[in-house]
Amino acid sequence: MIKIVYDIKIYRENIKRIIEKDDVVVELGCHVGNSTRMIAEKAFQGKLIAIDNSPEALPCMNKLMVDYPYLEFINADVRLHETLEYVFKKIKRCDVLLIDLGGGYHPDTTFKVYFIWSSALKPKKTIIRNRGLVDFVLSSQTEEIISSTEGWLESSGDAGIPPSIKEFKLWSNKL
Helix, strand or coil: CEEEECCHHHHHHHHHHHCCCCCEEEEECCCCCHHHHHHHHHCCCCEEEEEECCCCHHHHHHHHHHHCCCEEEEECCCCCHHHHHHHHHHCCCCCEEEECCCCCCCHHHHHHHHHHHHHHHCCCEEEEECHHHHHHHHHCCCCCCCCCCCCCCHHHCCCCCCCCCHHHHHCCCCC
16 A cells, blocks of 8 residues: 655544554654654554654654654665665564655655665555655556555566665755
8 A cells, every 4th residue: 555645634644544553664754753753652562763864853853762662763864775775674574664755845756765665675555745746646647557555566576676776865955
């Protein structure tokens, strides 16, 4: 199951609905942890890895880790191969992948991050929060039927896992 939403309330309602107590959850773009706390309360017998590279995230997430010992915060850029490799080696499985990278901005970056991370982690369920992707999906039409039932695009096989994600290092939000 892959859900794409924009409204933060709908995003969080979906989180509440799909996360189970023993899930392994990877959250990309946790920021200061408002959704993270909700996730941690749902997956209390599982594992939660939350990742964000914003300076505001560090003190807030450090406080959350005290309250939730099964939460690990990683202050890193999700576009870097090293970040994905670190998480991949750390977890045995990923039940839920959550992606909120700025909400409405950069649908191209958000989709690429989703495609690479989900191809590597193969989650059962994914929720992506991005206005541009919602707009794209609702505006698109096709006669082809290509379907994935998991939280990753199994119709693409392992095609999304390059040996290194070097092109992410070349991207700039200044362009």
